[in-house]
Amino acid sequence: MNSALFVVVLITGITLVAAALWIAGLISPRSFNPQKGEAYECGIPTRGESWMQFKVGYYLFAILFLMFDVETVFLFPWAVILRDMGVAGLISILFFMTVLILGLVYAWKKGALEWK
Template identity: 65%
Template sequence: MYFTLFVTVILTAIVLVAAAYVIAKLLGPRSYNKVKGEPYECGIPTRGSSWLPVSIGYYLFAILFLMFDVETVFLYPWAVVVKQMGAMALFTVGFFLLVLVFGLAYAWRKGALEWK
């Protein structure tokens, strides 16, 4: 029963996405010219190249943020069932948090949290 429901949901999602894409291609405006391909910066003409390198620090900071954000998402279900699970749940989440703290300490020691 669950498998048929799962397959139905997946197929419905695929059909809806495909239908939205086809409708957008059929009904959407088609106007291509050189000006539309240029980068727009608040009405001011650009000087030089608009493709500038971005510091890797932004990416590292974003990855660390996502890592700890996902940690928080995993802690909510644990908090709901911790009384039912007993001491084993406490040890398990303790190990989970210990691994994350070691990861944070490693990133901190390597200088991933410093802006240069």
């Protein structure tokens, strides 16, 4: 019974997605303009070579941002069930925060947060 239900749900999902794509293709406006194929940034046409090196600082800053963004993703569920976890949960999240703060201090000392 479960496998039959799975097949029905799978076929229904595939059919609905295919129908949505087909209807979107039918009613979407069509305009073939050569400008649509050009790459641009901020509406300004590119000049010269578009492949260029960026400073490593941009990547380090992005990685640090992602690290602390992921931290908030982990902190929210923890905050929701804090009372149920007890002291063990508090100690584990304090350890997690300590590791992240040490990482931030290390990046700060190395100058990864400075725009030079």
